[in-house]
Amino acid sequence: MSGLVCPWWLAFVSDNPLRRLFHKPEEILAPYVKTGMTVADLGCGMGYFSLDLARLVGGKGTVLSVDLQEQMLTVLRRRAVRARLADRIIPVLADATDLHLDREIDFALAFWMVHETPSAYGFFEQIERRMSEAARVLVAEPWVHVKRQRFLEILEDAGRAGLRVLAEPSVFFSRTALLVR
16 A cells, blocks of 8 residues: 555545535536446545445446545445445455456546555556446546646546546546546
8 A cells, every 4th residue: 555545544534524515426426427337436435425426326336436445445334334325335445556446337536546546557547448438537636735737647647548638627626637538
C-alpha cells in the first residue's frame, strides 16, 4: 500500500452526513449511472458513494466497491446490509498494483483517490481494459491536494492508457474529468 493512502480511521472525517451538503452522490452520479449497469467505485472507502451507486443501478445492477484496506470494506459491508443494498454491492480487496476488476464495467468513479495510486497510468490502463464500449470514468481530485499541473499529469496518464476527456463536470472542491475511450 502506498504511503499516500488515507488511513481507514481518518475516513470517518470525510464520510459523514455533513459531507452531503456539498457532495450529493445522486446529483453527481445520476447523469452517468442507469438501472442495470455494472459500476466500479474505485477507492470506495467506507461506501460514501457505493450506497448511492447501488440505489442508482437498481436490483439488476452491480457495484464493485474496490479498496486497498480491508477495514474500509468491513464498514462498507455493514452499511450495505443496514441499507438493504448488500445484494448489489460486491466488495473487492485490491492491492497497490491490481484493482482485481473481474468483469466489464459501464461506469467507474475515482473520487479523490487517483493521486494516491503508485501509477496513474497503470490504474487507468486496468480500467480501460474492463470498460464496455459506452463506458465513462469520472475522475475527481481535491484541488487542495492536487494542483492543476499534477491533475494535468494524471490526465496525460489517462490519455496514454487510451482514455480521453469528454467533459469537465463541476464538482465542489474538485478538479474533474469525465473520461471515455
